[in-house]
Every structure is written in structure tokens, then in C-alpha cells.
Amino acid sequence: MIADTLADAISDDRSLTGNLADASLRPAYPSRADAEEAVRTLLLWAGDNPDREGLLGTPDRVVRSYEEFFAGYKVDPVDLLQRTFEETDGYDEMVVLKDIRFESYCEHHMVPIIGKAHVAYLPRHRVVGISKLARVVDVYAKRLQIQEKMTSQIANTLEEVLQPLGVAVVLEGEHQCMTTRGIHKPGVSMVSSRMLGAFRTDPATRREFLDLIRSS
Numbered sequence: 001m002i003a004d005t006l007a008d009a010i011s012d013d014r015s016l017t018g019n020l021a022d023a024s025l026r027p028a029y030p031s032r033a034d035a036e037e038a039v040r041t042l043l044l045w046a047g048d049n050p051d052r053e054g055l056l057g058t059p060d061r062v063v064r065s066y067e068e069f070f071a072g073y074k075v076d077p078v079d080l081l082q083r084t085f086e087e088t089d090g091y092d093e094m095v096v097l098k099d100i101r102f103e104s105y106c107e108h109h110m111v112p113i114i115g116k117a118h119v120a121y122l123p124r125h126r127v128v129g130i131s132k133l134a135r136v137v138d139v140y141a142k143r144l145q146i147q148e149k150m151t152s153q154i155a156n157t158l159e160e161v162l163q164p165l166g167v168a169v170v171l172e173g174e175h176q177c178m179t180t181r182g183i184h185k186p187g188v189s190m191v192s193s194r195m196l197g198a199f200r201t202d203p204a205t206r207r208e209f210l211d212l213i214r215s216s
């Protein structure tokens with residue numbers, strides 16, 4: 001399902017994050033003109049003149065950029081996983097998709113978190129198209145996030161929809177709020193993980209996954 005507006009998307013429980021679940025706490029969805037006006041205000045706040053030639057098109061460009069950065073609010077990740085394949089001739093080993101680049105946005109500072117996701121699952125009966133694993137990563141990345149929440153959302157969705165024997169998700173992210181502002185520590189990356197099913201209960205399964213994502 002592709003929702004027409006953010007308001008439609010956030011009225012769907014599966015797309016919800018945080019307080020958006022409670023309609024009474026949800027502010028009205030702004031018009032495009034309101035969004036562009038907000039960018040003009042920020043240009044003024046930065047100390048520049050939004051009416052100078054070089055900045056005249058900037059509110060429109062920023063709003064279009066935001067549509068791209070935050071496209072994940074309009075997609076239901078559950079829908080992405082509906083097509084599965086049963087004919088695997090008994091395949092019952094781990095499936096690992098590693099080094100999936102993601103671009104997300106820190107919910108505290110609204111600056112990029114750029115990194116890699118590694119996703120694995122142990123199929124029960126059916127497998128899913130591997131591009132769909134990367135699509136699920138993208139849907140949650142293209143929202144305002146903290147890395148721990150994004151890690152859990154990816155793992156929980158795969159578990160809920162595929163009902164496999166286990167799911168593992170590891171994210172490595174560089175947070176621009178730590179590299180280009182504040183503490184200014186370039187080169188630092190945050191690692192987060194969520195292990196479910198066999199990846200949580202069976203140390204050998206967990207080890208195999210961690211070895212596979214480490215090897216080049």
C-alpha cells in the first residue's frame with residue numbers, strides 16, 4: 001500500500017512510530033506552502049536572505065528533498081514481504097544479505113545516519129525475494145530514527161511476517177550529529193543488533209552469522 005499522504009500513512013498502525021499512534025497528539029499535516037515557508041524561516045535563522053537569487057528555489061528544493069528523505073512514512077513494510085517462494089528443494093540454511101547501504105536521519109538533529117545493514121533469517125518453509133530485505137531496511141531508514149529503534153523495527157517486521165526460525169539484524173551507522181557537529185568525532189560508527197529465535201538461543205547460529213558478515 002502506498003498511502004496518499006503522511007496522515008494516511010500514520011493512521012496505519014504498522015507504519016506508526018512513537019506518539020503518532022495517538023491521533024490527539026498528531027498535529028495537522030501541513031500544506032506544501034507551509035513547508036516551504038518553514039524553510040524560508042530557517043534560511044533567515046541561519047542568517048541569510050531567502051529572497052536573494054541563489055536561494056529563491058531553495059524552499060522548493062528542500063521540500064522535494066524531504067519527500068525523498070522521509071519516503072518511508074508512506075510505505076507499509078509488511079506489504080513488501082507478501083510475495084514468498086515455497087519451492088526451495090528443502091533449503092533450510094541461513095540466508096544472509098550483508099552490506100546493505102542505508103541512509104537514515106537522526107530524530108534528534110535531523111541530520112544523516114549513513115551506514116550498512118546486515119540482515120539474516122532462517123527460513124521455516126518459505127523464502128522471500130532478497131531485494132525485499134533491502135526494501136524493508138530502506139522503509140525504516142527513510143524515517144526519523146534512532147539506530148536502536150530502526151534495528152528492532154527491521155527485525156520485528158521480518159519475524160512477524162515471515163515467521164522464520166530466527167532473524168538477525170546488525171546495523172553499523174555513522175551519525176553526522178557526532179561527526180559534523182557537537183562532539184565532532186569522525187570515523188566513529190555505532191553498532192547495534194537484534195537477534196531473534198535461533199540467533200538468540202543458539203550460540204553456534206549466532207556465531208555463524210557474525211562470521212559471515214565479517215568475512216569479505
Ligand SMILES: Nc1nc2c(ncn2[C@@H]2O[C@H](COP(=O)(O)OP(=O)(O)OP(=O)(O)O)[C@@H](O)[C@H]2O)c(=O)[nH]1
Pocket residue numbers: 106107108145146147148175177178182183
Ligand atoms: N542511543 C542513540 N543515541 C543517538 C542516536 N543518534 C543520536 N544520538 C544521541 O542523542 C543524544 C541527544 O542528546 P542531547 O543532549 O539531547 O542533544 P545535544 O545537546 O545536541 O547533544 P550532543 O550531540 O552531545 O551535542 C546525543 O548524545 C546523540 O549522540 C542513536 O541512534 N541512538
Ligand SMILES: [Zn+2]
Pocket residue numbers: 106107108109110111175177178
Ligand atoms: Zn543526532
